[in-house]
Amino acid sequence: MTRRFTASLAVAGLVLLVAFDQFSTPLNPYQAPALFALGSGQVAAGGFCGALPK
Template identity: 55%
Template sequence: MIRRSGTLLVALGIVGLLALDHAQSQPLNPYTAPPLLALGSGLAATGGHCAAPPPPAQ
């Protein structure tokens, strides 16, 4: 019984977070979104990466 109620509580929490995120977020504009696959398009890669080295200290 404990495992079932714990699983239900976690599932309800995840559903609640998804509902809150959906209610608070702006609708996506497909015309301003970056292409899903931009192989050979000439577009430069943007954004950060967690494995990138930190910038040099000045």
């Protein structure tokens, strides 16, 4: 395998992944989480292994 073939394969894989993500479900900006939640007032959701129980 040459470097050009491997790079082309990687770029094609990324393009296919983005295309699959784009066309798999329609975008809904009203239900999407904030892109950056820095000081937005949103509480973090999900688990964190280092979080101590209350």
